[in-house]
Amino acid sequence: MNRIVEKTILSEGVKEIIVHSPHIARKRKAGQFIILRIDEYGERIPLTIADSDPETGTITLIFQEVGKTTYALGDLEVGDEILDVVGPLGKPTHVAKIGTVVCVGGGIGVAPVYPIAKAMKEAGNKVISIIGSRNRDLLIMEEMMSAVSDRLIVTTDDGSYGLHGFVTDALENLIEEGEGLDLCVAIGPVVMMRAVSNLTREYDIKTVVSLNSIMVDGTGMCGGCRVTVGGDTHFVCVDGPEFDGHQVNFDELMLRQKIYLKQEKEAMERYHKCKLDKIAEREGVR
Amino acid sequence: MPGDKVVNSKTAQKGKAPKALKPKKPKIPRQPMPEQDPLERARNFNEVPFGYSNETAMIEASRCIQCKKPYCIDGCPVEINIPAFIRAIKDGEFAKAAGILKKDNALPAICGRVCPQEDQCEKVCVVGIKGEPVAIGRLERFAADWERENMEIIVPEIAPPTGRKAAIIGAGPAGLTVAGELARLGHDVTIFEALHKPGGVLIYGIPEFRLPKSIVMAEVDYVKKLGVKIVYNAIIGKYLTIDELFKEEGFHSIFIGVGAGLPYFMNIPGENLNGVYSANEYLTRSNLMKAYDFPNYDTPIMRSRKVAVIGGGNVAMDAARTALRLGAEEVTIVYRRSLKEMPARDEEIHHAKEEGIIFKLLNNPTRINGDDNGWVRSMTVIKMELGEPDASGRRRPVPIEGSEYEMEVDTVIVSIGNGANPLLTRMTPELKTNKWGNIIADEKTCATSMKGVYAGGDIVLGAATVILAMGAGKVASRAMHEYMMSLDV
Ligand SMILES: Cc1cc2nc3c(=O)[nH]c(=O)nc-3n(C[C@H](O)[C@H](O)[C@H](O)COP(=O)(O)OP(=O)(O)OC[C@H]3O[C@@H](n4cnc5c(N)ncnc54)[C@H](O)[C@@H]3O)c2cc1C
Ligand SMILES: Cc1cc2nc3c(=O)[nH]c(=O)nc-3n(C[C@H](O)[C@H](O)[C@H](O)COP(=O)(O)OP(=O)(O)OC[C@H]3O[C@@H](n4cnc5c(N)ncnc54)[C@H](O)[C@@H]3O)c2cc1C
Ligand code: SF4
Ligand code: SF4
Ligand code: FES
Numbered sequence: 096m097n098r099i100v101e102k103t104i105l106s107e108g109v110k111e112i113i114v115h116s117p118h119i120a121r122k123r124k125a126g127q128f129i130i131l132r133i134d135e136y137g138e139r140i141p142l143t144i145a146d147s148d149p150e151t152g153t154i155t156l157i158f159q160e161v162g163k164t165t166y167a168l169g170d171l172e173v174g175d176e177i178l179d180v181v182g183p184l185g186k187p188t189h190v191a192k193i194g195t196v197v198c199v200g201g202g203i204g205v206a207p208v209y210p211i212a213k214a215m216k217e218a219g220n221k222v223i224s225i226i227g228s229r230n231r232d233l234l235i236m237e238e239m240m241s242a243v244s245d246r247l248i249v250t251t252d253d254g255s256y257g258l259h260g261f262v263t264d265a266l267e268n269l270i271e272e273g274e275g276l277d278l279c280v281a282i283g284p285v286v287m288m289r290a291v292s293n294l295t296r297e298y299d300i301k302t303v304v305s306l307n308s309i310m311v312d313g314t315g316m317c318g319g320c321r322v323t324v325g326g327d328t329h330f331v332c333v334d335g336p337e338f339d340g341h342q343v344n345f346d347e348l349m350l351r352q353k354i355y356l357k358q359e360k361e362a363m364e365r366y367h368k369c370k371l372d373k374i375a376e377r378e379g380v381r
Numbered sequence: 382m383p384g385d386k387v388v389n390s391k392t393a394q395k396g397k398a399p400k401a402l403k404p405k406k407p408k409i410p411r412q413p414m415p416e417q418d419p420l421e422r423a424r425n426f427n428e429v430p431f432g433y434s435n436e437t438a439m440i441e442a443s444r445c446i447q448c449k450k451p452y453c454i455d456g457c458p459v460e461i462n463i464p465a466f467i468r469a470i471k472d473g474e475f476a477k478a479a480g481i482l483k484k485d486n487a488l489p490a491i492c493g494r495v496c497p498q499e500d501q502c503e504k505v506c507v508v509g510i511k512g513e514p515v516a517i518g519r520l521e522r523f524a525a526d527w528e529r530e531n532m533e534i535i536v537p538e539i540a541p542p543t544g545r546k547a548a549i550i551g552a553g554p555a556g557l558t559v560a561g562e563l564a565r566l567g568h569d570v571t572i573f574e575a576l577h578k579p580g581g582v583l584i585y586g587i588p589e590f591r592l593p594k595s596i597v598m599a600e601v602d603y604v605k606k607l608g609v610k611i612v613y614n615a616i617i618g619k620y621l622t623i624d625e626l627f628k629e630e631g632f633h634s635i636f637i638g639v640g641a642g643l644p645y646f647m648n649i650p651g652e653n654l655n656g657v658y659s660a661n662e663y664l665t666r667s668n669l670m671k672a673y674d675f676p677n678y679d680t681p682i683m684r685s686r687k688v689a690v691i692g693g694g695n696v697a698m699d700a701a702r703t704a705l706r707l708g709a710e711e712v713t714i715v716y717r718r719s720l721k722e723m724p725a726r727d728e729e730i731h732h733a734k735e736e737g738i739i740f741k742l743l744n745n746p747t748r749i750n751g752d753d754n755g756w757v758r759s760m761t762v763i764k765m766e767l768g769e770p771d772a773s774g775r776r777r778p779v780p781i782e783g784s785e786y787e788m789e790v791d792t793v794i795v796s797i798g799n800g801a802n803p804l805l806t807r808m809t810p811e812l813k814t815n816k817w818g819n820i821i822a823d824e825k826t827c828a829t830s831m832k833g834v835y836a837g838g839d840i841v842l843g844a845a846t847v848i849l850a851m852g853a854g855k856v857a858s859r860a861m862h863e864y865m866m867s868l869d870v
Binding site: 119122129132136137138139163164178179180181182183184311312314315316317318319321322323328333350352353354355358359361362365371 | 642644646648653662680755758
C-alpha cells in the first residue's frame with residue numbers, strides 16, 4: 096500500500112511523487128487533499144492531490160521541503176512505502192461552467208491550483224492562469240499549467256523569467272486590460288492570498304482561496320485547523336479547504352501557522368543531524 | 382484510602398445511600414488499590430493504580446454477601462453476573478472469573494478501569510448501604526488482568542460461515558463489540574476506521590496513565606482473532622459511502638459507531654488565539670500522536686506553563702492531568718457549577734486534586750486575552766452562583782455581576798463537551814438525525830431509518846460512556862444477526 100512509484104525533482108526543494116493508492120485515485124476530485132504519516136513516529140500532514148490516474152491507481156503529490164516531515168518525505172525513494180495515507184479529504188472545488196476563470200498560483204501553490212485549473216478547463220471555462228515564484232529556478236509546473244490554460248502568465252519576483260513582479264501585479268494588469276473575470280482561484284502563501292483577495296475585492300471579483308492551516312485528524316474531530324471566515328469559526332479540513340477569500344481572516348491564519356515554530360525547528364535540526372550521522376557512518380564503513 | 386471516602390461522601394451527599402445508624406462490629410474494610418505516589422506520577426505517563434494482588438482480590442471478594450437478589454446486576458448496563466465472578470475470585474479460580482466476565486462483557490479490563498462504577502453497579506450494591514460497596518470494578522479489572530497476564534487468550538468457538546457480510550464504521554468500543562459478536566456468529570466482518578489506530582476514544586482520548594494502550598491493543602487483537610478485518614484510514618462518507626458499502630462492496634448490513642467527536646467551543650472572544658486547544662486536539666496530540674514523547678515522535682504540543690482547563694467532565698480531568706504530565710507548572714480546572722454537579726467520576730476528581738490540580742468552581746471564562754503576537758496571555762473569568770434548577774435538573778449557574786477578574790495563563794483547553802460529527806450524516810441524508818445531529822436509532826434494536834443500517838454508542842446517545850456504547854453494540858449485533866439471516870443470500 097502507498098508505494099512510491101515515481102519521484103521527480105521539480106525545482107530546488109520541490110518534489111513530486113506518484114503514489115500507488117487506487118482507492119483515493121478513483122474517488123478524489125479537484126480541490127481535495129490527503130493526510131499522510133510516513134512512519135510510526137511520524138506527524139500527520141496534509142498535501143493536496145495534484146493529480147490522479149484511476150487506471151494505474153496512482154495519485155500525484157507535489158510538495159516543498161520546509162520541515163522535518165516534508166524533508167523526510169523527499170528522502171524516500173521509488174519503491175518505499177508511506178505508512179498511512181488517508182483521503183480524499185475536504186470538500187471538492189465547486190466546478191461548473193462559469194465563464195472566465197483566473198487561476199493564480201504562487202510558489203508551491205501552483206501544485207494545488209493545477210487540478211482546479213484542469214477541472215475548470217474540462218468544464219468548458221476559459222482558463223487564464225498566473226503562476227509566480229521568487230526566481231526562475233523555483234518555478235514549477237509551467238508546462239502542465241500551460242496545457243490546461245487558455246493563457247498562461249508567468250511572473251518572478253526578481254524578473255529572472257516572465258514578468259518582473261508579483262502575481263498580483265499580473266492580475267491587476269489583466270483586470271485593467273478589461274478581461275471580464277467571473278471567478279478567481281488563488282492558492283499560495285497566505286500573504287499572497289491576502290493580497291489577491293484585497294485586490295479582487297476592489298473589483299468585486301468572486302475569489303476562492305484554499306487555506307493551509309495546521310491539521311491533525313482531518314475529520315473535524317480536533318478543531319486544530321479552525322479559521323475565522325466571515326466572523327464565524329470553520330474547520331478547514333471538513334468545511335474547506337476552499338473559502339471565500341473576501342471573508343477570510345488571513346492575519347489570524349498566519350499567526351496560527353506559527354504555533355509550533357520552535358518545535359519544528361528542533362525537529363528539523365535533529366533530522367539533519369541524524370542524516371549526517373548516518374552518512375558519516377556509511378562513509379566510515381567504506 | 383482517601384479515594385474511597387470521596388466516593389462515599391458524594392454518594393451520601395446525593396442522598397442515595399442512607400448512613401449507617403448504629404455502628405456494627407468491624408467488618409473487613411473495602412480493600413484499597415495501591416497506586417503511584419501523586420507527586421511522582423504527576424510527571425510520568427504510567428498507569429496510576431497498580432491493581433490488586435491475588436490476596437487482596439480474594440479478601441475484597443469475600444466482602445460480597447452473594448445476594449439472592451443481586452441488585453448490582455441491575456446496576457450494570459451489560460448485566461454481568463457479578464456475584465458469580467466475585468465468587469470465583471474468592472475461591473481463587475481467577476480464570477473462571479474471567480470467563481464469567483467475558484460472557485457479558487468483551488472488554489472487562491477496560492470497563493474495570495473506566496466505568497463510572499459509583500453510579501452503576503457499586504451504587505446499588507447492598508454492602509454499600511451500611512458501609513462501602515464491594516469494589517466490583519477493581520475486581521473486574523483484577524480478573525481481566527490476571528487472565529491477560531497468565532493465560533493464552535482462548536478464542537471461543539466460531540459458528541460456521543453464514544455467507545453474510547457486515548460492515549462496521551468506527552473501531553471504538555461500540556464498533557468493536559458489534560464486530561466481535563457478529564464474527565462469533567459466523568459472519569464476515571470488516572471494520573472501517575477513520576484513524577490509523579483502532580480503539581476510538583480509548584486510544585485517542587483516554588490517556589495512558591488511566592488506560593494503558595497495551596490493554597486496548599490486546600482487546601483489539603482478540604477481536605481480530607475472531608476473524609474481524611480492520612481497514613484503517615478509511616473515512617466512510619469520503620473513502621466509501623454507505624450506499625457503496627451495500628452496492629459495490631456487497632455488505633448485507635452496516636453498523637455505525639462513529640462516536641461523538643465534534644468539539645464544542647465556547648464562542649467567546651479570543652478562542653482562536655494560539656494556545657487555545659479543544660480537549661480533543663490536546664489529548665489526540667498527546668495520546669494518539671504521542672506528542673508527550675516529542676522529539677522521538679514528530680508531533681508537537683505546546684510547552685505550557687500555566688494552563689486553564691474549562692469544564693468538569695472526565696475529559697477535562699484527563700486534559701488537566703495530561704497538561705501536568707507534559708510539564709506545566711500550574712493547572713487549573715475552571716468549572717461554572719459546583720463540585721456536586723461535576724460530571725467527572727469521583728475517582729478522577731480525587732486523583733486530579735491529589736496531583737495538585739487547582740479547582741476553580743463556580744467560575745466561567747468570558748474572554749481570552751492575547752498578546753501582540755496572537756498568543757494567549759490571560760483569561761477573563763466571572764464568578765457564578767447557583768440559581769434555580771434547569772431542564773437537566775441541575776441548578777443553573779448565573780454570573781455574579783461585577784465579579785470579573787483576570788487569570789494569567791498561556792494555555793486554555795476547552796473541554797465543554799462534544800457533539801455528533803456531521804461528516805458521515807451529511808453525506809447520508811437518508812439517515813434521520815435529531816436536532817443535535819445524533820442518529821436516531823431504535824432503543825431495542827439500534828435500527829436506523831435506513832434499511833439494514835444500525836447505529837449505537839455516542840453517535841446515538843451523545844457523549845456517554847464506554848459501557849453504554851458496548852451495551853448498544855450488543856443490542857445491535859443481535860438485531861443485525863437476525864436481519865442478515867432473514868435475507869436470501
Ligand atoms: C489542505 C492543505 C493542503 C496542502 N497542500 C500542500 C501541497 O500540496 N504541497 C505542499 O508543499 N504543502 C501543502 N500543504 C502544507 C503542508 O501540509 C506543510 O508544508 C507541511 O505540513 C509541513 O510539515 P513539515 O513537518 O515538513 O514542516 P514543519 O517544520 O513541521 O512545518 C512548517 C510549516 O508548515 C505548517 N505545518 C506544520 N505542521 C502541519 C500540519 N500537521 N498540518 C498542516 N500544516 C502544517 C506550519 O505552518 C509550519 O510552520 C498543505 C496544507 C493544507 C492544510
Ligand atoms: C477524554 C475522554 C475521557 C473519557 N472517559 C470516560 C470514562 O472514564 N469512562 C467512560 O465510561 N467513558 C468515558 N468517556 C466516554 C467514552 O469514551 C465514550 O462514550 C465511548 O468511547 C463511545 O464509544 P463509541 O464506540 O460510540 O465511539 P468512539 O470511542 O468515539 O469511537 C468512534 C470511532 O469511529 C471513528 N470514526 C468516526 N467517524 C468515522 C467515519 N466517518 N468513518 C470511519 N470511522 C469513523 C473514530 O475515529 C473512532 O475511532 C471519555 C471520553 C473522552 C473523550
Ligand atoms: S461493566 Fe461496569 S457497571 Fe458492569 S460490573 Fe463492570 S464496572 Fe460495573
Ligand atoms: S449487591 Fe453487592 S453484595 Fe450483593 S451480590 Fe452484588 S456485589 Fe455482592
Ligand atoms: S484537522 Fe482536526 S478538525 Fe480539522
